[in-house]
Amino acid sequence: MQLDFASMAILIAINLAVIGVALPLAMGTPISRAAQHMQGYFLLQALGWALILAASRIRGTTWDPIFSVAATCAASAAQWLMAQTLQSWLGHHPLSRVVLGLCVLGPLGFIFFIDSTAQRMAWYSLCHGLSIACLGWMCLQPQRPAAPYWRYLMAGCALVMSCSLFTRAYLATYTQWLNAFTQDGVANHVFAVIAQVCGSLVLVCMLVAWRDETNQKLRELAMNDQLTGLANRHALLQAAPLMQALAKRQQLPLAVLLLDIDHFKDVNDQHGHSVGDQALQLLARALKSEVRSDEMAARWGGEEFCLLLYAHPAAVDAFYQRLCVMVQQQSLQELGFALHLSGGCALQSLQQPQSLPQLLQHADTALYEAKSNGRGRLVFERTSIAPALAPARAAQEPSPAP
Ligand SMILES: Nc1nc2c(ncn2[C@@H]2O[C@H](COP(=O)(O)OP(=O)(O)OP(=O)(O)O)[C@@H](O)[C@H]2O)c(=O)[nH]1
Incomplete structure (x- = not known):
């Protein structure tokens, strides 16, 4: 042809x-x-x-x-x-x-x-x-x-x-x-x-x-929070079932930690919204450097952050202490005042794993307690396996307003 x-x-x-x-x-x-x-x-x-x-x-x-x-x-x-x-x-x-x-x-x-x-x-x-x-x-x-x-x-x-x-x-x-x-x-x-x-x-x-x-x-x-570059709530909710299943299968401890900057409204009111944004970015940077790559840190909303950590209560407590020191030092250096954090933590029971909404609910209750009891402290949800740590943290000084 x-x-x-x-x-x-x-x-x-x-x-x-x-x-x-x-x-x-x-x-x-x-x-x-x-x-x-x-x-x-x-x-x-x-x-x-x-x-x-x-x-x-x-x-x-x-x-x-x-x-x-x-x-x-x-x-x-x-x-x-x-x-x-x-x-x-x-x-x-x-x-x-x-x-x-x-x-x-x-x-x-x-x-x-x-x-x-x-x-x-x-x-x-x-x-x-x-x-x-x-x-x-x-x-x-x-x-x-x-x-x-x-x-x-x-x-x-x-x-x-x-x-x-x-x-x-x-x-x-x-x-x-x-x-x-x-x-x-x-x-x-x-x-x-x-x-x-x-x-x-x-x-x-x-x-x-x-x-x-x-x-x-x-x-x-x-999946990302635009201000801080951290994962957002949606990304955390997507990742959580997998992390919970892994923790259950490998018998790992899993902690849901809610962190909240104390008196953040005052930061905005006294130093301006852009300084408030810088404070959120500073905390996000600290979280990125401290949270392991197989764990998760997300901006939960406003000045509240949610973390999923494969950690026993003592390790969560040590993590919180380290983070507070780091954030206080860096905020003093960069912003001219110290940021303080309150935390509420719930732990997944290895025997009877709770659903994520339940864990979040418990962590939120613990955070509320931390705020009510003077702020600047980490409180474990009562049914979690670290009751001894809650009073220890409660003995801390309440955080001063910025
Ligand atoms: N700069 C800035 N501020 C924000 C952002 N999201 C929420 N906020 C502010 O965060 C503040 C949260 O105020 P509150 O819920 O009263 O919390 P707080 O002042 O930290 O009080 P406590 O949590 O009880 O210590 C509000 O003033 C919001 O406007 C944000 O993306 N950037």
Whole structure:
């Protein structure tokens, strides 16, 4: 079966136009600015192929050069839109100016060499190949790190495309083998297929990598507290059943510790809301440095933090003491006054494990008791297995107001 260039060009143009038109259906409307650029890329490429085909049908007439120049303009504009899409994803890159220059020089040189089919083709292929090589380099040297594997694949596609365009420029300049975009024969077919497959692959990679990144960011937003960078309540509630099950299976102690900054309202009132925010961030930093990687610290809400620790009561108590000293020292240094903490703790019974809401309820009751009894202390919930520690902590000095 023989496939002539005209049939192939028609198929490619229809294919690109359909992708361009259907893109909003796949991505959902309204589409982002980057997706609009991508849509423009497909539609302009389709237009470029249609114009090349039209020019080949009217060879020798005055319309031939006009259609041919219009085709190169469409392909160059598509190239520029691809660079724009890439930059929307990976950030602005200085090489984009070079791409813009090549996208302008390509059609200009094409007009300059308009009388020689081989020369104009060689020039345009060279400019196009260089600008695609620049896009490949932009994928390898992004302004911000992102999806390395997808970027390597995109850079590989760009390399294949630019090599095929340089080869085409060479063949057009030094051989009779290939001297027109529309010439029938294997060479042009191969170049057309490479351009379409690699061009589409680059854009698909961009879309998939971008979508993955966005999903990842959304997951992080849903699970993290924006002010402190700690896990949020939702993340803790998700992680807790697994930690409870692990503690039960391995017979580990599991403590639910609620921590609350004392007189935090006064911090805000006396020093301002931004200092209050700094105080929360300071405590979060201390928690991150003290809590082990298999345990969990989350901002429960306001100035209250919830911790899940694999620790016996004595270890929880030691943890609390260490944390209080650290937070007091750091807050004195950084904020000019000392922060004090109250804590309420409930322990999961190894014999009759309670549900997380029950444990939280018990920890909250213990925290309330710590607050009522003067603050600046850790209270264990009464049914927990460390009754001896509660009075010991209760003997502490109540924390002064900041
Ligand atoms: N700066 C800042 N303040 C917050 C934030 N979330 C909650 N707050 C403040 O935290 C304060 C909590 O006040 P209270 O519940 O009365 O607690 P408290 O003053 O610490 O009193 P005790 O807990 O009884 O010692 C309120 O003034 C809230 O406005 C936040 O993200 N940033």
